[in-house]
Amino acid sequence: MKTDERLLKYFSGLMSESEKAVFEKELSGSEVLRREADSFRQMMAEFKGASEYSSSHYFNTILPRVRERIDRKKSPALRLKIAYGLSAAAIIALLFIINPFSSRQSSNSDFETAVAEMNDTDKSSLLGEFIEMDQGNLRTVINSETGSSDAIESKVSDALFRNEESKGKYVDTDDLINDLTPQEADKVYDALLNKKIL
Amino acid sequence: MIDDKDYEYVRQFIEGNENAFNMLVNKYQQKIYWHARRMLGNHMDADEVVQEVLLVMYNKLKDFNFKSSLYTWLFKITTNRSINQLNRRKLRRFLFLDDSETEFLRSDSDLTEELDNREKLRKLDKVLQDLPVKQREVFSLRNFDELSYEEIAEITGKSVGGLKANYFHALKKVTELMKNED
Numbered sequence: 001m002k003t004d005e006r007l008l009k010y011f012s013g014l015m016s017e018s019e020k021a022v023f024e025k026e027l028s029g030s031e032v033l034r035r036e037a038d039s040f041r042q043m044m045a046e047f048k049g050a051s052e053y054s055s056s057h058y059f060n061t062i063l064p065r066v067r068e069r070i071d072r073k074k075s076p077a078l079r080l081k082i083a084y085g086l087s088a089a090a091i092i093a094l095l096f097i098i099n100p101f102s103s104r105q106s107s108n109s110d111f112e113t114a115v116a117e118m119n120d121t122d123k124s125s126l127l128g129e130f131i132e133m134d135q136g137n138l139r140t141v142i143n144s145e146t147g148s149s150d151a152i153e154s155k156v157s158d159a160l161f162r163n164e165e166s167k168g169k170y171v172d173t174d175d176l177i178n179d180l181t182p183q184e185a186d187k188v189y190d191a192l193l194n195k196k197i198l
Numbered sequence: 199m200i201d202d203k204d205y206e207y208v209r210q211f212i213e214g215n216e217n218a219f220n221m222l223v224n225k226y227q228q229k230i231y232w233h234a235r236r237m238l239g240n241h242m243d244a245d246e247v248v249q250e251v252l253l254v255m256y257n258k259l260k261d262f263n264f265k266s267s268l269y270t271w272l273f274k275i276t277t278n279r280s281i282n283q284l285n286r287r288k289l290r291r292f293l294f295l296d297d298s299e300t301e302f303l304r305s306d307s308d309l310t311e312e313l314d315n316r317e318k319l320r321k322l323d324k325v326l327q328d329l330p331v332k333q334r335e336v337f338s339l340r341n342f343d344e345l346s347y348e349e350i351a352e353i354t355g356k357s358v359g360g361l362k363a364n365y366f367h368a369l370k371k372v373t374e375l376m377k378n379e380d
Contacts, residue, residue: 005370008366008369008370008373009366011369012362012363012365012366012369013347013362013365014362014363014366040373043373043376044341047322047325047341047372047376048341048342049318050318050319050321050322051232051235051236051319051322051342055309058309059227059228059231062223062227062231062248062249062252063220063223063224063227065249066223066249066252066253066256069249069253070253070256073253
């Protein structure tokens with residue numbers, strides 16, 4: 001049986017004061033409606049009860065782990081620099097992966113060289129251009145260009161480590177996405193969403 | 199409304215008492231976890247968000263000026279981080295990084311080993327994940343955390359009228375889904 005919509009309106013606070021008064025009067029006079037309201041309340045209480053479960057074991061582990069992360073962040077400046085560098089690079093790498101021109105209008109190495117020579121303003125402007133682009137279904141392009149996640153990771157590695165000493169280094173794309181700042185991740189996500197590919 | 203205890207903890211933390219931060223964590227960690235869990239639908243992602251939120255709290259607490267209550271501020275960060283996590287998940291799926299193995303790990307790892315509780319949590323996660331994010335957000339904050347529409351408006355930046363409408367649609371869908379689950 002469907003729940004009376006007036007009950008939902010009532011519990012949502014969508015009724016005006018006069019509607020509310022009329023409904024409450026009806027509620028107190030109707031056994032059927034009152035039973036329905038009670039069963040609705042009971043259902044919601046049971047549902048709510050499912051997330052009142054508290055595991056003391058798990059909750060006892062949170063603070064030590066957070067403290068550990070705080071201490072780790074406090075110590076080595078080098079790590080922060082690498083993380084910062086990676087987050088900027090990750091945007092470029094993602095751009096590189098999803099840029100439909102990477103194999104059509106210029107060769108990969110041309111694109112990499114161009115990105116390597118860019119300053120931060122140019123990189124932001126590239127991101128801006130990417131967001132403005134309307135290239136239709138990029139997923140098809142990516143599938144046809146890369147084919148698998150291994151191929152994507154290899155492309156990311158190539159894009160990030162261009163100099164001789166770091167060649168062949170493995171880059172975990174999952175870590176790269178983790179290294180994006182929330183703003184960067186949102187920006188990439190929004191860009192993909194605007195293109196209706198997510 | 200400013201919670202005097204929160205105010206005191208924040209003041210002590212600013213003066214260098216690290217234990218005051220621990221007290222705040224103990225006070226709010228469950229609320230943060232459950233809000234993230236309801237938004238994200240699994241333990242692993244919720245756990246990651248809890249840690250991120252607490253790190254933000256540690257780093258930004260010195261600048262907190264009590265223009266809003268501490269818990270509203272924490273819910274705001276949790277909501278934003280959870281939405282961000284949902285976006286990352288979609289990015290990973292798009293880039294083929296979320297395979298069946300990680301999906302399995304997400305669903306397998308949980309707060310409890312007890313079958314009855316696991317089943318309740320599974321049902322909760324499933325029903326909430328079937329709601330659109332905007333409805334899930336308001337449903338979680340109002341139904342579970344019992345916040346007023348005004349507080350939710352402060353957290354989400356949306357109008358009270360819009361929130362009421364979203365809550366109404368969420369309630370409607372949840373009741374239908376719950377009946378189907380039974």
